Amino acid sequence: MKLPLIYLVSPCYNEEDALPITSKAFADKINSLINSKKIAAESKILFVDDGSSDDTWNIIKNLNCKNPKTFEGVKLSKNRGHQNALLAGLMAAKEKCDAVISLDADLQDDINAIDEMIEKFKNGAQIVYGVRSDRQNDTIFKKSTALIFYKFLESLGVESVRNHADFRLTSRSVLNDLENFNEVNLYMRAIFPQIGYKQEIVYYSRQLRDAGESKYPFNKMLGLAIDGVTSFSVKPLRVITTLGLAIIVASIVVTLYLLYVKLSGGTPQGLSFIAISIWLLGGVQMCSIGIVGEYIGKIYMETKARPRYIIEETV
Ligand code: UDP
Numbered sequence: 101m102k103l104p105l106i107y108l109v110s111p112c113y114n115e116e117d118a119l120p121i122t123s124k125a126f127a128d129k130i131n132s133l134i135n136s137k138k139i140a141a142e143s144k145i146l147f148v149d150d151g152s153s154d155d156t157w158n159i160i161k162n163l164n165c166k167n168p169k170t171f172e173g174v175k176l177s178k179n180r181g182h183q184n185a186l187l188a189g190l191m192a193a194k195e196k197c198d199a200v201i202s203l204d205a206d207l208q209d210d211i212n213a214i215d216e217m218i219e220k221f222k223n224g225a226q227i228v229y230g231v232r233s234d235r236q237n238d239t240i241f242k243k244s245t246a247l248i249f250y251k252f253l254e255s256l257g258v259e260s261v262r263n264h265a266d267f268r269l270t271s272r273s274v275l276n277d278l279e280n281f282n283e284v285n286l287y288m289r290a291i292f293p294q295i296g297y298k299q300e301i302v303y304y305s306r307q308l309r310d311a312g313e314s315k316y317p318f319n320k321m322l323g324l325a326i327d328g329v330t331s332f333s334v335k336p337l338r339v340i341t342t343l344g345l346a347i348i349v350a351s352i353v354v355t356l357y358l359l360y361v362k363l364s365g366g367t368p369q370g371l372s373f374i375a376i377s378i379w380l381l382g383g384v385q386m387c388s389i390g391i392v393g394e395y396i397g398k399i400y401m402e403t404k405a406r407p408r409y410i411i412e413e414t415v
């Protein structure tokens with residue numbers, strides 16, 4: 101059987117500290133797989149520089165200069181965020197290989213899981229998800245927010261693989277299908293389950309970041325989570341309708357009560373009740389408009405269909 105040609109694709113944003121270590125680890129992995137005749141000798145590593153402001157691109161160019169058989173690079177014209185950078189890498193590698201494995205540039209994704217991914221690919225899987233077997237290395241905050249987010253997504257009916265980030269193997273044909281998903285608000289983790297074909301899981305233990313700092317501060321994480329929800333579910337809009345109906349029912353009950361008090365000769369009291377109602381309803385309405393606005397904002401961005409990334413240079 102012909103050996104599969106594999107590309108490792110890794111997005112990098114200001115990774116000058118991590119890249120020297122990562123590139124060596126990736127190259128060792130690729131070479132050992134080539135030597136043990138598990139993958140084709142032309143298999144490579146592609147780094148995407150996501151508009152870094154540090155020395156990342158120079159390091160990538162140097163790697164390519166010294167070892168063009170192993171390293172390639174794509175430089176985006178500016179920082180477009182992890183999902184767009186990864187997409188740029190997947191699309192750049194797609195025509196040259198049988199399957200791509202995407203992974204972070206900080207060695208948090210265990211490269212030893214790659215062997216099993218390739219085994220599963222050879223046995224017919226078109227997508228192999230790397231799934232974390234534990235969250236020991238996470239802070240309590242990250243652990244609990246992640247769990248809440250997965251539960252929330254599931255309750256909204258969004259198909260996604262729990263504890264899977266973007267460490268995954270995807271076959272060339274899956275990437276051809278991915279190209280037809282033109283959304284600007286990209287949340288790839290939930291797109292792949294929709295593509296279908298034979299999908300498998302490989303468990304791995306996530307390491308601590310090798311060098312440098314996390315490039316995913318809380319606001320970027322929240323943005324990704326909102327994209328995940330609004331790109332795949334309209335249930336929040338239905339929740340607003342249900343909430344509106346519930347408030348109408350409640351107001352009918354209160355009206356009947358006040359009518360009863362009046363008819364039985366009393367005087368309805370309730371200045372504080374009125375004040376609370378105004379604040380409550382004001383808040384509910386503003387939140388609802390905000391949720392609707394979030395979707396309108398998404399529609400606005402999608403109708404423009406601007407390019408998701410611009411490639412400045414390739415080596
Ligand atoms: N990354 C990127 N563009 C960004 C932010 C991050 O390409 O705007 C890359 C980053 O270089 C790394 C991967 O995405 O390879 C995951 O980021 P990071 O390790 O900082 O996230 P964390 O593991 O802390 O969630």
Ligand code: MG
Nearest residue numbers: 204206208309
């Ligand atoms: Mg990381």
